[in-house]
Amino acid sequence: MTQKKRARPPSFKALPKALTGIQGLDEITGGGLPSGRPTLVSGGAGSGKTMFGLEFLVRGATQYDEPGVFISFEETLPDLAKNAASLGFDLDGLVAQKKLFMDHVRISRSEIAETGEYDLDGLFIRIADAIQRVGAKRIVLDTIEALFGELPNPGILRAEIRRLFGWLKDKGLTTVITAERDRPDKLTRHGIEEFVSDCVIVLDHRIREEISTRRLRIVKYRGSTHGTNEYPFLIDEHGISVLPISSLGLDHAAPATRISTGIDRLDGMMGGKGFYRGSSILMSGTSGTGKTSVAAHFVDAACRRGERCLYFAFEESPKQIVRNMRSIGIDLEPWLRKGLLQFHAARPTYAGIEEVLLVTHKHIASFKPNVVVVDPITNLLTVSTLNEVRSMLTRLVDFLKTLEITALFASLTAADGFLEANEADISSLMDTWLLLKAIEVGGERNRAMYVLKSRGMEHSNQIREFVLTNDGLRLLDVYLGPEGVLTGSARVSQEGREKAAGTSRRQHLEGRGRELDRKREIFEARMTMLRAEFQVEEELIQQSISESKLLDKELLQDRGQMVRSREADASAYRKNGSAPVARPR
């Protein structure tokens, strides 16, 4: 029972750590609490110190084969068992299995008088006995400072508590000492933190705007790196879960595989392949621009690939979403039945933002989805500030990235402008930013979308109109007018105009064609006529030629006959030369 100096391991050697089994805590402490050493857990009333201690022991006993001893200085054992049962821990069962030993140290100040020097050997003996009964490796003292209210002579008490911590360290027990923190400038009421040099954790329970949040911070962890942020945590039916705010580095894998958005032409806008797996997508738009429809397409496509989807609905009930999506031809029901799709619907106002995100975190950890949809993240702003939402989302995005989960965050933007500025902060966390827009022109409101950014891939710079049809969301062709994209009836009238112009051009062409035909016909008709005339003339000419030839021949014959018959002289013949011609033959 004497305090002995323990050789400190060389600083370059990793400090041995004992896993707490508390979700998230082992990550931020880099492997748990210092093994074989005391850790101080300090916090105000109701901050969860006792639960922390109980879970540390229960997890140790059930998961790491390290039995534990719980020394309660405040709550009675039946009360503790009842409280633990609310976290799903069966203390009585563990006690019966000799994996846990519980002792309640209760003394009442009114009965006690100090008559001289004393020590805490009674407590030492009780603890030693308890340790020996279960072969304990872990011990929780909750809250040892209560002794100050019960035993006289604080000087002796302080010295004895110091001796106790040293003794537990010598015995090699991983110890959790809880302490009440009643003032913000002090860790413990009686300053026992000076006896605990290894690890100090502060729990905090704050209420702001009627919403309570629990936080955990590692104030000190000698010989070990640790996260220094305030980590929100949650106590629910599965115990404590701490959300590691941000992973210590940005070293998550970046898969090169791509997954479809569920909308062909949107894939087309992103190099034809869709999103990167494991990327985070922000989809913002004013109300009624079709965010949920885009999300439903994405979910539907993922389920078709046989992937698991987790849908956080902060605005609509799952039944409503399923019904509404059926109206655009997407049936999510079968995926729900197959267990590929799971909805979690809750209004964030029900709890604080930390709690909402912790719940999100837990569901993701237990459902192990490939795809997560959060619709919309802006509802979180109703319970917190932009700054907090940003820090929460950073953590969530990091968490999702480490698990290579593709996440689609819908964000509702105010109808009156600022839509990009408001989210610029959040958007820097995201790999892809889809903007859905309502374009109001010519007395109507049409939907359009564009890819504002998409890291690491070629993407279209076009603003594309889309319509929600019975058969899903359909991106339309781009119509560029003098004032930008044409949408709705402007697009329809543009289409009409183009059609009309086409028709008249076609008619014009057809007309010219017909004219040509006509001319050709006329030409051909004339040709025929000319040929006919020519033939007639030719015949006539031929006839006259042949007649003249015949006549010549006859004349020659006649002349010969006349010469022969009359034997007249040539002069006579010449004188009446014409007479024989007129003579009929």
Add this chain to the structure above:
Amino acid sequence: MPLRKIPMPKRGNYLLRLYVIRSTQKSERAIENMKRVCEAHLQGRYDLEVIDILQHANLARDEQIVAVPTLIKRLPAPLRRLVGDMSDLNKVLFGLDLRMQEP
């Protein structure tokens, strides 16, 4: 923690239990001091039992012993605990209701 069933002693008698660890100086002093006080003030009407909790850790638990030495005055009522080596005689006497005023 319910009181242990104990035999009812005569009216006005003192039933005292002194929880110690035999091997320590403080405890030896407390035993000596207690014996002296009892002989001087309660002669013939006391029952002092000295219990070494090193041998009876369970008893220490049942009796809610934290500090050593601890004297528990079972009877007469009210139950009272005195911690320390019993060297402050006035406080011991007050604790045993043998003196009316706290010194």
